[in-house]
């Protein structure tokens with residue numbers, strides 16, 4: 001599977017050499033491993049703050065590629081899709097997937113071996129069983145009342 005994210009021509013291991021706040025836009029985008037887990041809907045308990053992941057995917061997620069089908073103009077369709085930036089990591093890290101590269105680096109942890117920046121191929125994310133490939137249901141077909149029946153453990 002081809003990788004739509006530009007990962008060529010970047011400083012080797014740039015993620016180990018500079019903090020998130022000093023990365024260029026291309027470097028920042030290259031950190032995304034393409035797992036698709038952030039595009040699954042979550043259920044948050046208002047009292048405990050606990051977040052449960054569901055297999056109910058955003059309407060724009062392609063279940064086969066784990067990519068957003070309209071990434072560049074996604075806000076026309078999904079206005080509340082979050083634009084992750086170094087300065088809003090503090091408020092979003094708590095709900096982000098455990099293996100998300102942004103969260104890992106924000107926590108001061110290394111990237112895993114299967115990350116495309118290390119493996120050299122986007123396919124490694126799927127081969128490692130980390131992505132949501134083939135495992136989602138659409139929010140179009142799944143009424144909100146049923147989301148609780150679709151709670152899953154995060155593949156890690």
Ligand code: SF4
Pocket residue numbers: 031032033034035036037038039097099100101102
């Ligand atoms: S969870 Fe993180 S690494 Fe995975 S697709 Fe979302 S932003 Fe990219």
Ligand code: SF4
Pocket residue numbers: 038039040058059060061062067068069070071074078081082
């Ligand atoms: S709009 Fe695209 S990037 Fe945002 S949650 Fe949906 S599929 Fe993911």
